[in-house]
């Protein structure tokens with residue numbers, strides 16, 4: 001008898017596709033942030049293009065922001081990575097809400113809550129992330145907003161709307177989405193929806209090979225309304241997301257369904273002179289089923305069939321008061337928090353008696369209070385400085401499972417867990433400081449310093465039986481938790497400059513050159529480490545007879561301890577640089593580029609690299625504008641990654657580069673305002689991880 005089979009099914013991101021989609025682009029907003037929204041190929045902006053993975057997943061937008069990347073586990077399962085931090089370390093906000101993953105492996109990743117057709121904006125901070133943006137912002141904040149109806153300036157009602165659809169040849173993928181709204185200066189209302197589906201990706205030999213399983217299907221709809229009266233504004237939204245059969249080829253199971261409902265209410269009061277009160281609350285309910293036999297090749301042993309059913313119920317709030325005239329700036333003070341209950345049970349359809357309570361009534365609750373000042377204390381110097389206190393409470397109910405009843409070591413793990421002090425408190429302080437000095441009209445110098453914290457995730461504390469429930473690491477290992485883990489504490493510095501020259505020389509103009517260097521030391525960084533506890537090793541060997549895992553040092557020896565790691569506090573450092581730059585030549589041509597370099601290293605214990613750090617990667621695009629047409633050629637590439645994690649037995653990746661071509665048409669005549677059409681060919685991309693499920 002065993003728990004989940006350990007096999008590695010890594011994503012093959014092979015794609016050769018044709019895509020039409022509405023244009024999206026990036027825009028530099030107020031200085032310390034980078035905003036991605038609405039249009040295509042705007043001068044001085046990073047363009048956001050259809051992803052190369054055969055689906056238009058929102059997480060792909062992150063590949064177009066400096067420092068951003070995606071840990072892709074399936075066509076609609078992309079986990080946010082920013083400067084080497086990923087998963088829950090990155091604070092993903094969806095319309096201001098820190099939504100939860102429905103399952104313990106982040107299959108319904110938070111980046112994909114808004115389907116890409118309905119994404120209005122994606123924003124990140126290139127210096128240190130302000131503490132006001134979330135309860136835990138160690139790895140930065142990725143702020144996503146859905147398209148919605150907007151108030152107008154008139155009493156007359158006006159229709160608002162947009163539609164988007166597209167097709168990708170490589171997997172017969174198609175999607176459609178749109179929004180229809182009506183608004184005036186006092187009221188707004190909209191209905192929006194989307195539908196996406198695709199089959200397994202085909203590649204090679206005229207499409208004779210496929211990545212199994214990489215099919216997906218997802219439907220969403222949402223309604224929103226707003227009322228604005230005088231200084232008061234009220235808003236309400238309801239979101240419904242139904243994900244159907246969707247492959248997560250890197251993980252041990254695939255998605256059968258995820259049903260998510262989110263209710264959100266908000267209120268804002270501008271009471272003059274810069275005083276402002278903003279209140280938001282939300283409620284989320286999600287159910288999720290997954291298994292290892294419906295979409296992929298079935299296990300040879302009927303005893304290894306597994307199904308997991310999970311659920312989360314969560315809610316959160318935030319109240320922020322902006323006080324103007326505090327010195328030469330304004331002060332924002334706020335309270336925020338959220339609570340959530342997570343459950344996961346494992347079953348086997350071939351054995352009605354088999355069960356494991358993987359996570360039983362697990363709580364992870366956060367309560368925060370913060371203050372953040374921003375202003376211009378001296379001429380040319382902009383300052384943003386904030387501090388936050390957070391209390392995190394975690395607890396788990398008692399557990400049981402068939403393996404614990406039938407095998408003594410597993411029974412000992414259960415009893416030890418049930419008798420342990422599972423209720424854990426973490427008290428943490430964050431501070432963040434950003435400085436921007438305008439040296440002259442063309443050049444700003446920037447610097448950020450921060451101490452950030454992240455409390456342990458519930459999987460890291462409460463994984464009582466060796467399971468592959470890791471928040472989506474997809475390293476093919478099984479993990480055991482530790483209820484005594486401490487919060488991660490990160491010390492971070494970012495320096496750089498923004499050079500902008502409207503006129504360079506001759507026909508060269510609109511130059512921008514914006515590099516950043518960063519260094520981060522993380523005390524008590526949480527990752528898997530070797531297990532020394534004999535009971536756990538004995539349990540793993542009985543639960544996983546003959547286990548092999550990726551790059552097993554002694555394959556076939558049946559020693560499951562090779563594939564077993566325990567969540568542990570270590571020390572780590574991350575450093576690197578990212579750059580965005582571009583220049584225009586004449587009236588029709590421009591060049592834009594992006595470069596990302598990140599290193600992650602273990603500092604305490606044996607020397608090693610951190611897991612799943614993106615290789616040195618780059619993106620260069622030339623765009624030619626003529627009339628209402630824009631034609632662009634893009635080269636995207638990555639160098640060889642040899643700095644891989646030995647503890648996770650991560651394989652090095654080869655260098656690769658691909659060419660993408662796009663043509664977009666945006667008519668300027670009046671009747672067609674707002675219409676954008678784009679077609680593109682994304683060439684084949686080398687798989688980031690080596691796949692084992694190609695057929």
Ligand SMILES: [Cu+2]
Nearest residue numbers: 103105107290
């Ligand atoms: Cu799942």
